[in-house]
Amino acid sequence: MKRFKNILYLNEPNVEQESAFARAFSLAENNQADLTIVDVIPPQMISASIGILPAGSTSDELRAAVESEHRKILETMVQSFSKGLQIRLEVFVGKTYLEAIRAVLKNGYDLLIKPAENPSWTHRLFGSDDLHLLRKCPCPVWLMKQPEKPNYSSILASVDFDLLVPRPSEHDLNREILELAASLALSDSASLHIVHAWEALFEGMLGARGGVSPEGLGNYVQKENELHMKEIYRLSENLRSWIGKEAYDYLSPGVHLPRGPAKIVIAPLAVQLQADLVVMGTVARTGISGLIIGNTAEAILDQITCSVLAIKPPGFKTPVKLEE
Secondary structure, eight states: OOOOSEEEEEOOTTSOOHHHHHHHHHHHHHHTOEEEEEEEEOHHHHHHTTTSSOTTOOHHHHHHHHHHHHHHHHHHHHTTTOTTSOEEEEEEESOHHHHHHHHHHHHTOSEEEEEOOOOTTSSOSOOHHHHHHHHHOSSOEEEEOSSOOSSOSEEEEEOOOOSSSOOHHHHHHHHHHHHHHHHHHHHHTOEEEEEOOBOOTTHHHHHHHOOOOHHHHHHHHHHHHHHHHHHHHHHHHHHHHHHOHHHHHHHOOEEEOOBSOHHHHHHHHHHHTTOSEEEEEOSOTTOOTTOOSOHHHHHHHHHOOSEEEEEOOTTOOOSOOSOO
């Protein structure tokens, strides 16, 4: 299934990224998509380069010289991949995440791919620029753990829904998550796992109040479990109609209902399932103005140790402006 038409690959010079770029190139080739590589030079790097030009050179000449050197690095990087696919190269000066998001806004990229920063001073896979992109980039963001596998074996699609107050945006986001995860699972011949973490929200309150027998409390929990199970299987059946019976039967996705807060149970389940990729939404479903990533999503991302494909719901507005 062809999913993407205009892909941006964001250069990450601090990690070995040949496998990540090979994956991006393969995806663009298979989707017959345009591929652009963007490299962003921090302004302080321009200042640190004073001395590479003769005395009296202007700041514009210095900037042009540094940009030219970075462009040469990109050209070397894509040299062995450029056959059969025109790859566009762009070099900007500024903050990495800001310039990348502005490029998305300006050129309408429908996917941003970047190797995860994997900062050495922390246990986290994702660094500062990664988190800014996850929070603020309007298109899907695919952060790849290095070395990136040419093909995944296991893909986890994390869906969420509110049984008390269903929202149309939840349906659209879940559909996007499932369709993208299924598309990648089909192309990689990977196993697909649909996951929803659930809780019996009033269990603690009912138990603390008293007057509810253990049997009654157990019945309440069981009923909640059945409601969540019914909804996730409904989503699974919807996926069958979205991608077609033949593709669905080939994938035969597993359905998982771990009990507990998503921020606690999703990451360990990803390890248990040996997931190479987690596909998930990153925006709080509450829709609170100014809240651009949910606390639950942030906590999950803080624990994940595999590649992530993060998706915003329809209508998401980035706080980043083209010009400031």
